[in-house]
Amino acid sequence: MADTKYETPMLDELESGPWPSFIKELKKVAPRKPMVQDLLGQLEQSYEEGQGHWKHGGIVGVMGYGGGVIGRYSDLADKFTNCAHFHTIRVNQPAGWFYTSKALRTICDIWERHGSGLTNMHGSTGDIVLLGTTTSELEPTFAELTANGFDLGGSGSDMRTPSCCVGKARCEWACYDTMALTYDLTQSFQDALHRPAFPYKFKIKSAGCPNDCVASIARADLSIIGTWRDDIRVDQEGVKAYEKAGLNIERDVCGRCPARCMEYSGKLMIDNRACVHCMHCINAMPKALRPGVDTGATILIGSKAPIVQGALLSSVLVPFMKIEPPYQELKDLIEKMWEWRDENGKSRERIGELIQRMGMRNFLPAVGLEPNPDMVFHPRANPYVFYDEYFVAEEEGEAQA
Amino acid sequence: MADTKYETPMLDELESGPWPSFIKELKKVAPRKPMVQDLLGQLEQSYEEGQGHWKHGGIVGVMGYGGGVIGRYSDLADKFTNCAHFHTIRVNQPAGWFYTSKALRTICDIWERHGSGLTNMHGSTGDIVLLGTTTSELEPTFAELTANGFDLGGSGSDMRTPSCCVGKARCEWACYDTMALTYDLTQSFQDALHRPAFPYKFKIKSAGCPNDCVASIARADLSIIGTWRDDIRVDQEGVKAYEKAGLNIERDVCGRCPARCMEYSGKLMIDNRACVHCMHCINAMPKALRPGVDTGATILIGSKAPIVQGALLSSVLVPFMKIEPPYQELKDLIEKMWEWRDENGKSRERIGELIQRMGMRNFLPAVGLEPNPDMVFHPRANPYVFYDEYFVAEEEGEAQA
Amino acid sequence: MTTQPAKRITDIGPPHYDQMLHPVIKENYGKWKYHETLKPGVLCHVSETGQKIYSVRAGSPRLLSIDTIRWYADLADKYCKGYLRFTSRNNVEFLLDDPKLIDPLIAELNQNGFPVGGTNNAISNIVHTQGWVHCHSSATDASGIVKSVMDELHPYFISEKLPAKCRVALACCLNMCGAVHCSDIAILGIHRRPPKPKHDILGKTCEIPTVVASCPTGAIRPATVDGKQSVEIVEAQCMYCANCYTVCPSLPMNDPLNDGISIWVGGKVSNARSAPAFSKLAIPFIPNNPPRWPEVVEAVKNIVEVWAKHARKFERIGEWIDRIGWKRFFELTGIEFTKHHIDDFKHAGLTYHTSAHLRF
Amino acid sequence: MTTQPAKRITDIGPPHYDQMLHPVIKENYGKWKYHETLKPGVLCHVSETGQKIYSVRAGSPRLLSIDTIRWYADLADKYCKGYLRFTSRNNVEFLLDDPKLIDPLIAELNQNGFPVGGTNNAISNIVHTQGWVHCHSSATDASGIVKSVMDELHPYFISEKLPAKCRVALACCLNMCGAVHCSDIAILGIHRRPPKPKHDILGKTCEIPTVVASCPTGAIRPATVDGKQSVEIVEAQCMYCANCYTVCPSLPMNDPLNDGISIWVGGKVSNARSAPAFSKLAIPFIPNNPPRWPEVVEAVKNIVEVWAKHARKFERIGEWIDRIGWKRFFELTGIEFTKHHIDDFKHAGLTYHTSAHLRF
Numbered sequence A, B: 001m002a003d004t005k006y007e008t009p010m011l012d013e014l015e016s017g018p019w020p021s022f023i024k025e026l027k028k029v030a031p032r033k034p035m036v037q038d039l040l041g042q043l044e045q046s047y048e049e050g051q052g053h054w055k056h057g058g059i060v061g062v063m064g065y066g067g068g069v070i071g072r073y074s075d076l077a078d079k080f081t082n083c084a085h086f087h088t089i090r091v092n093q094p095a096g097w098f099y100t101s102k103a104l105r106t107i108c109d110i111w112e113r114h115g116s117g118l119t120n121m122h123g124s125t126g127d128i129v130l131l132g133t134t135t136s137e138l139e140p141t142f143a144e145l146t147a148n149g150f151d152l153g154g155s156g157s158d159m160r161t162p163s164c165c166v167g168k169a170r171c172e173w174a175c176y177d178t179m180a181l182t183y184d185l186t187q188s189f190q191d192a193l194h195r196p197a198f199p200y201k202f203k204i205k206s207a208g209c210p211n212d213c214v215a216s217i218a219r220a221d222l223s224i225i226g227t228w229r230d231d232i233r234v235d236q237e238g239v240k241a242y243e244k245a246g247l248n249i250e251r252d253v254c255g256r257c258p259a260r261c262m263e264y265s266g267k268l269m270i271d272n273r274a275c276v277h278c279m280h281c282i283n284a285m286p287k288a289l290r291p292g293v294d295t296g297a298t299i300l301i302g303s304k305a306p307i308v309q310g311a312l313l314s315s316v317l318v319p320f321m322k323i324e325p326p327y328q329e330l331k332d333l334i335e336k337m338w339e340w341r342d343e344n345g346k347s348r349e350r351i352g353e354l355i356q357r358m359g360m361r362n363f364l365p366a367v368g369l370e371p372n373p374d375m376v377f378h379p380r381a382n383p384y385v386f387y388d389e390y391f392v393a394e395e396e397g398e399a400q401a
Numbered sequence C, D: 001m002t003t004q005p006a007k008r009i010t011d012i013g014p015p016h017y018d019q020m021l022h023p024v025i026k027e028n029y030g031k032w033k034y035h036e037t038l039k040p041g042v043l044c045h046v047s048e049t050g051q052k053i054y055s056v057r058a059g060s061p062r063l064l065s066i067d068t069i070r071w072y073a074d075l076a077d078k079y080c081k082g083y084l085r086f087t088s089r090n091n092v093e094f095l096l097d098d099p100k101l102i103d104p105l106i107a108e109l110n111q112n113g114f115p116v117g118g119t120n121n122a123i124s125n126i127v128h129t130q131g132w133v134h135c136h137s138s139a140t141d142a143s144g145i146v147k148s149v150m151d152e153l154h155p156y157f158i159s160e161k162l163p164a165k166c167r168v169a170l171a172c173c174l175n176m177c178g179a180v181h182c183s184d185i186a187i188l189g190i191h192r193r194p195p196k197p198k199h200d201i202l203g204k205t206c207e208i209p210t211v212v213a214s215c216p217t218g219a220i221r222p223a224t225v226d227g228k229q230s231v232e233i234v235e236a237q238c239m240y241c242a243n244c245y246t247v248c249p250s251l252p253m254n255d256p257l258n259d260g261i262s263i264w265v266g267g268k269v270s271n272a273r274s275a276p277a278f279s280k281l282a283i284p285f286i287p288n289n290p291p292r293w294p295e296v297v298e299a300v301k302n303i304v305e306v307w308a309k310h311a312r313k314f315e316r317i318g319e320w321i322d323r324i325g326w327k328r329f330f331e332l333t334g335i336e337f338t339k340h341h342i343d344d345f346k347h348a349g350l351t352y353h354t355s356a357h358l359r360f
């Protein structure tokens, strides 16, 4: 404790136990980082009182960018002067969160020079989060980051840093190249990312298959989920091997298939037209089953956390789209939806909420898509159908004229 | 056609074909009923033009009653003078729609004397509907009906005629006596039935088991659906007989059990704690399976057609209630919900809509029920929880004082 | 109203059902053990006591003349000791204790054009409403369509060959007195044109605030037209529910050019297997085409037949669609999926498909 | 802000991932054939080419000092030719082409207190948020609770014995940056007291119409207090969402006496078997009890253990509850069902149980 300025008996209790301790992390840098010493002090006070001690927001940033920095000020600035400013910088991660040791060290060195030495690897949206610095260090940090090939992520009403699952880099189930797409979209939409001009944030997440290892269907305004439309590839010998190894294929694979489209009796039969592409059978027998080869993605729209009108999951917009460079169809779609939202969206209204408010009826034509039964769980149950026009009897026409 | 006043070429086309013809019914009485002759004429005109020719409502009735008669006037009264008035009288059916030939003839004779001779056996709510008479005939009809033991049904903002499935009279699955209950409720709430004093209508339907042969869950503000809470009675020999007769018990019975709580391999095993009382297995093997013997009913609340805020199905209020004379618990519950609706309901707001608007949070305490997980498909998914009160720190209290 | 009679009887309620029960039913009330179907339309309920009651169910147009009811009474006397009942779907059931009388009764019914059937996996009677015969609200007729459809579905009434029950219902307007909202197949009359206010009398005949409040979409605004207090309809906001008309006669909805029929599928009421469910929109609009509405008949028949062909045992229409998905339903029936199928009312967002469970 | 450097580089985006890929990954990119788990936390992916890449996954506090990151880099150099990655749940994955190095790497990780695991039917890292470490909004801390819970769940991280995956997440306020709304178990910080307007400065710091509009329940009204333009909160209408605070700093929500934790269960994200689903309320409120939140730890552990005991193979928490019903869930876990569990927000009515499918 000698290295820290304040007694932190409550926090110290969080150093023990088998899970790695964030307090230990703080204490690793605290000796050389007065900002972190004060952070420990303030945090201890929060623990004692049961409440946080950060002031509301505060707009700070780097020149020419509208996002990427979250301003943060202590409301106990008099007491904890060294963490009076404690801004975070969001830095775009490499797609798939792959790093060389060199790249990591570069970031560490920059942050050693300009910040608290604390990070989140990674933020919930996917950015590298550099946690805690002062306003005056923002621009120098930015300069060093860009000089080393890194750029800022998003914040505010902009496109947020797209993120993706490991995809084709290390997963046999990736139905399209999530990392290539994510990189391309991030580069193509640099302006939308750095200069908030939307009514509200817009997140894109890309998962290579319906397992959705990046939670795109729950956490992205645009969710791109890989899938296939031909047959599941089956290695019957492989299936038997799983049976031999003790898997109850009938009960635990066929019996849990949501489409109930599989049968097993020594041979696995799949009715691929009925399959809903849930991945379960493939997950259960990865050595024997694989997605088909006519692959692409389902495009879904609108998920978000509950504020304000309730949480949403993304819903199907395009049941199947080929995802291949230069991704023109997808990019056109994205731009059309942004345009539509710019015209119609209210401030702090996510695109999912806007669609809820204005209806697919308005949204679909704007993005040039035809209605499709896959877009809904089921057709409407209420009889309140709008028609754009009605017939007028001839007499009436005359009468009116 | 000689017997009718008007040519009805379009209607005549509806006399052919294997299904009994309502036009034939009209024509049976038309010769002696000028009202029906004109009705045929007006109906033919409706068929030609594609629209109805009845005017909006009109309040008519019998002395001291606020409901039971639907006023109806032709908007072509000049042309079809004999059906210028064409009111219907709703008459309470005997529970379960059981009749003696004598009772039916009594009704026919009354209607021969006072009305069109047309009826609906029965109306959608369950009443005997006497279709078409004039204002001056209402009171005489009523006098004859009551003299013969019949009384009017409901209309307007009152309790509507309760109805029920055939129940214990002819069904082995009835978990309580639907007809006895319906008779008792109808008698007990005569005033509520005859003198509309509610914000809007209130319907009660009683089904003896979850098959719900009276559509109570869709068509009644209060749906009383029989069920049991002990074990399904199984005759294993009977089950085997079904198998022998060709029923695929594993696939078509066990495989369709929504609780997936059955297994068959020569012997039928039911996990009765998991059973959701859907009736399927019993329906499929009526000679082998029967509901348990600890029977009662689930009380559900709130179904209605879509006008205004969308259709509702009834939802669980009391998962299990014993239904035995004098039905005090149930009657108390009904009276409490009526009171609550009288206090809070808007005009033309069904109780289901009122609960939707004010929430179970307000409704449950008013009717003296504790929250129960059976009342919901699932607990809330949004974090917008109201609390009735909050703690105030001592300092604050002082500061405020 | 005429003057009150001297001794006025009121509030007596319906006759006690006890008086109406066949002796075998009375004796075995609550003692039934099981039932079997002897043939379509003929049920045999067996009591713990060993006694049996036979029910013969005959189709009915529901709109019955007293002549026919008297004939029912005669049949009841002849075959049933004078006892009969009606069902919740408006069929008539003759209750016999003598099985030998079943066939003669059926013969007499058939002779007179009353088919016997409707039990088990049949298509029973169509629950329906008033239509042009009696209601001011109707966007279509009721009895005429029912007659036309049942003429076509008759083979399914007199047999039990379908995969499961199929309940058809009809309502002539959105009030849905036929409670079509939970039917396997629902035929629903709809308007497609906003009400045409009778500005000259509206202010006198209706309470304007009530009228304004009646509209679920807020499409009605108070307005002064030609110096008279009336309302104006924001037509783009109107979805033709007619609730305003129900509270105000000066807002008529009837419009032959725009009124017609919509078809809904997949609802159910029973708790058997799957939970009760609403019907969903299949065909948004078919013009009224009296006297036999051939397009409606064809549409219903098509759905029944496609379902009958593809469904598994015990699968009602909604359960079948649940398994195969709506996409296939539209493919197999050849019905077009349009923007009208996508909900845009209050809870519309909850119908959006929030998963990647898709069939290709 | 400091002045702009001479040659300002902007809009370059992230580094291309190509530079970051292990040679075996680069060569076999898109060619992976299958994978197997060698032991908890150790995956082996096999390529069509026959080449293999081994991944060793280590748990992480996510809040990492650069010292630890540098140590990761050292490990990567020592065992992985310098290549590593992080996962979508903030674990670190070391990528090896030499299986002999796996155990030494694990030993070194363990020695330093970094457990290896989190794969397959394990409880992986808790996705979480800033809490008192960095956010102004938090109703509770994030890292401290995560540490406390993971200390307890650690046995489930280093083994794969659960019936299925169990994803735990934490968010320190209703903004839900941890996206806890679709987790098997979600730990959510909540307020329970309406905001306390700072009437003296509110009018100056915030746009009153924006503040009024921000409230989803319409609980905020413009008001003049002590002669100053401010707002008043209709407290009975407030459900403490803090959206008003997000748009207006003069409406603070923090309140130690009333802030705390709620627990949610049964959500999922994957499409495997069942569709993605929201988490549902299990425990409405547990007071904050730093530094170790024992009641929260206990609650989470209890749910995990009851589920682990009763679920069938491949059944995630929500799928298990779907099968047994919520009633049993509350019975088995001993959690009390209260009025707070019954939804009363926008689509509340759709959560009412509209069937007679009941368990007794």
Ligand code: SRM
Residues within 6 Å of the ligand: A057, A070, A072, A088, A090, A120, A122, A123, A124, A125, A126, A127, A128, A129, A153, A154, A161, A203, A218, A219, A220, A303, A304, A305, A306, A307, A308, A350, D128, D129, D130, D134, D135, D136, D137, D175, D176, D177, D178, D179, D246
């Ligand atoms: C840093 C991060 C949490 C973390 O610890 O990882 C974060 C932190 C904040 N989020 Fe978030 N959000 C973060 C990911 C998310 C996510 C998850 C995701 O992106 O997958 C969500 C849920 C998904 C979604 O977008 O709906 C999320 C939903 C919100 C919301 C609610 C938005 C909504 O539409 O419901 C707010 C409120 C707002 O925007 O005003 C919010 C607002 C905030 C603010 C800016 C606080 C505020 O009220 O203005 C937080 C700043 C904290 C701080 O001091 O650093 N944050 N936020 C995440 C961003 C790091 C990164 O860039 O990688």
Ligand code: SRM
Residues within 6 Å of the ligand: B057, B070, B072, B088, B090, B120, B122, B123, B124, B125, B126, B127, B128, B129, B153, B154, B161, B203, B218, B219, B220, B303, B304, B305, B306, B307, B308, B350, C128, C129, C130, C134, C135, C136, C137, C175, C176, C177, C178, C179, C246
């Ligand atoms: C006669 C009958 C239809 C039939 O042919 O059988 C009928 C006929 C009318 N119903 Fe109905 N309803 C009839 C059963 C129903 C049912 C079915 C049921 O009770 O099981 C429903 C759906 C269930 C429900 O209650 O929600 C039903 C839902 C409505 C509604 C919509 C109510 C709602 O809350 O959504 C209205 C509109 C209204 O009340 O203003 C309505 C209004 C009407 C009116 C009074 C027209 C009106 O706008 O005022 C109709 C008079 C027709 C006439 O000229 O005779 N009728 N009505 C049924 C009553 C006969 C009887 O007493 O047995």
Ligand code: SRM
Residues within 6 Å of the ligand: B096, B164, B165, B166, B167, B170, B171, B172, B173, B211, B212, B213, B214, B215, B283, B284, C035, C043, C057, C086, C087, C088, C089, C090, C091, C118, C119, C120, C121, C124, C125, C127, C164, C165, C167, C182, C183, C184, C267, C268, C269, C270, C271, C272, C316
């Ligand atoms: C007579 C009647 C009750 C009454 O009081 O009038 C009745 C009587 C019986 N019903 Fe029903 N149901 C009757 C209307 C209904 C209704 C209500 C409706 O159609 O509006 C339903 C709910 C329909 C729905 O779900 O939409 C209904 C759903 C059932 C079911 C569940 C079927 C299913 O698989 O979903 C059964 C069980 C079965 O048939 O296997 C059933 C079974 C029966 C049994 C076998 C019960 C018994 O043991 O006696 C009776 C003979 C049935 C038959 O027709 O095959 N009854 N039954 C009604 C005859 C109407 C008619 O004329 O066709």
Ligand code: SRM
Residues within 6 Å of the ligand: A096, A164, A165, A166, A167, A170, A171, A172, A173, A211, A212, A213, A214, A215, A283, A284, D035, D043, D086, D087, D088, D089, D090, D091, D118, D119, D120, D121, D124, D125, D127, D164, D165, D167, D182, D183, D184, D267, D268, D269, D270, D271, D272, D316
């Ligand atoms: C590394 C990672 C992707 C990444 O780009 O970082 C990943 C990698 C894999 N996932 Fe995942 N998943 C990863 C996050 C997720 C997420 C997202 C999340 O948790 O926020 C999900 C959705 C979770 C949900 O549904 O709530 C996810 C749902 C799955 C599933 C479906 C599981 C299920 O039954 O619902 C599988 C299939 C399986 O495990 O059988 C899967 C399978 C896999 C496989 C086996 C795919 C493969 O063939 O390589 C990978 C190793 C899995 C393992 O951990 O056992 N992965 N996986 C993520 C590891 C997170 C961690 O550190 O623990």
Ligand code: SF4
Residues within 6 Å of the ligand: A165, A166, A167, A171, A172, A173, A174, A175, A207, A208, A209, A210, A211, A212, A213, A214
């Ligand atoms: S989402 Fe699919 S492709 Fe991507 S890592 Fe997960 S399992 Fe692999």
Ligand code: SF4
Residues within 6 Å of the ligand: A256, A257, A258, A259, A260, A261, A262, A270, A274, A275, A276, A277, A278, A279, A280, A281, A282, D273
């Ligand atoms: S992917 Fe899912 S739906 Fe398709 S066959 Fe396999 S388990 Fe069934």
Ligand code: SF4
Residues within 6 Å of the ligand: B165, B166, B167, B171, B172, B173, B174, B175, B207, B208, B209, B210, B211, B212, B213, B214
């Ligand atoms: S609801 Fe049940 S008890 Fe009543 S008739 Fe139908 S099957 Fe028999």
Ligand code: SF4
Residues within 6 Å of the ligand: B256, B257, B258, B259, B260, B261, B262, B270, B274, B275, B276, B277, B278, B279, B280, B281, B282, C273
């Ligand atoms: S009644 Fe329904 S839920 Fe119960 S065992 Fe039979 S089929 Fe299963």
Ligand code: SF4
Residues within 6 Å of the ligand: C129, C130, C131, C135, C136, C137, C138, C139, C171, C172, C173, C174, C175, C176, C177, C178
């Ligand atoms: S459904 Fe409409 S038109 Fe038909 S009877 Fe009922 S209120 Fe009248």
Ligand code: SF4
Residues within 6 Å of the ligand: C194, C195, C214, C215, C216, C217, C218, C219, C220, C233, C237, C238, C239, C240, C241, C242, C243, C244, C245
């Ligand atoms: S028909 Fe319905 S939506 Fe149209 S104006 Fe009348 S009440 Fe409003």
Ligand code: SF4
Residues within 6 Å of the ligand: D129, D130, D131, D135, D136, D137, D138, D139, D171, D172, D173, D174, D175, D176, D177, D178
């Ligand atoms: S969940 Fe709330 S308190 Fe936590 S980081 Fe996000 S905005 Fe801040």
Ligand code: SF4
Residues within 6 Å of the ligand: D194, D195, D214, D215, D216, D217, D218, D219, D220, D233, D237, D238, D239, D240, D241, D242, D243, D244, D245
């Ligand atoms: S906390 Fe939410 S509900 Fe309460 S006043 Fe603020 S915005 Fe409204």
